[in-house]
Amino acid sequence: MLAIAAEGLETFRTLCERERCPYAVIGTATEAPRLTVEDRQFDNRPVDLPMNVLFGKPPKLLRGGARPAASGALDLAGVDLGEAAARVLRFPAVADKV
8 A cells, every 4th residue: 555645646657557557546645533434336434433443542651670689799700801702702693793
């Protein structure tokens, strides 16, 4: 589905004909905050509802978090910096910075 400005419809029609691509204009966007579908064959409106019913109100985002208490000082005794860096860089998410 595409939304095309009224002044661009003729250009779109020409493009579709050139590419042998079928299309159909199925409606017109208006300022009214309603979705309305009119059926000319049965002369009725099978769909007529406010947009807020269609999309609803999004729920409020609630964020919460807790930070665990520190378990003490970090002991790096016996850690080889080069070996530790090599282990970290083996992960594609860390090493692949293309």
